[in-house]
Amino acid sequence: MTDIVCKVSKIEALTPFVQRIILTPEKPVSFKAGQYIRVAMSETDRRPFSIANGPQDSDFIELHIGATEQNPYAWEVLKHLEAQDKCIIDGPHGNAFWRQDSDKPIILLAGGTGYSYTSSLLNAMLATPGKQPLFLYWGTRTEEDMYHLAELQALAAKHSRFNFVPVIETPSENWSGKSGLVHEAIMQDFTSLEPYQVYVAGRFEMAGKAREDFSEKGLVKEHLFGDAFEFI
Incomplete structure (x- = not known):
């Protein structure tokens, strides 16, 4: 495991509870789409966060950290980064990376900051x-929590093969899109998941329920990827 020294180049609010962090490593970091790094709080305390940018942008590391004082695990990392000009990370880690050798259609499932x-x-x-x-x-949970809504809608308009489906758990009266639990929206929209690759990120409870329900829809377990499945 090699430590990487990074400059804390930018911290900006995406929502009142989610911060976008830009780290600039001393030298480019090679990684695969879907991997994560760990922020070193100490030699023995290293906390994982998904890399939000694509590997074609290897000269920086983007993180989306959802943090409140009620979630000290992430909150302490945010405070650590805010107080430092530089930080130490290690990585990349993770086996839930993009399998580029497959031509299967792909479903990406994100809950909350699992979007990163x-x-x-x-x-x-x-x-x-x-x-x-x-x-x-x-x-x-709400429309306000979906911090890249406009950007993703623009990407879907630009790329004909990309379909973006936002799902709000507790929508306002003005919301006209899908509502409820995000994995259930997939269950409603697809007759069979057998032909697909599926990549999942979010709370362990959601990932576990998605794995169970998607299997009943025909998804082959070898075509399901997510860091959560290393632990549940």
């Missing part, structure tokens, strides 16, 4: 020539 994982995948996939259909289902 799918953001890296999406960036890489749209930067690579391909014809297979690509779907992103992103679920958040």
Whole structure:
């Protein structure tokens, strides 16, 4: 494991509870879409966060950190980065990276800030020539939590093979899109998942339920990817 010294180049609010962090490593970091790094709080305390940018942008590392004082695990990392000009990370880590040798259509499933994982995948996939259909289902609690809504709608308008489906758990009266649980929206929209690759990021409870329900829809377990499945 090699430590990488990074400059903390930017911290900006995406929502009141989600921060976008830009780290500039001393030298470019080679990684695969869908991998993560760990921020070193100490020699023995290293905390994982998905890389949000695609590997074609190897001169920086983008993180999306959802942090409140009620979530000290992430909050402490945010405070650590805010207080430092530089930080130490290690990586890349993770086996839930994009399998580029497959031509299967792809479904990306993100819950909350799990979007950062799918953001890296999406960036890489749209930067690579391909014809297979690509779907992103992103679920958040409210419309305000969906911090890249306009950008993703613009990408879907630009790329004919990309379909973006936002799902709001507790929508306002003005919301006209899908509502409820994000993995259930996929269950409603697809007759069979057998032909697909599926990449999942979000709370372990959501990932576990998605794995169970998607299997009943025909998804082959070898075609399901997500860091959560290393632990559940």
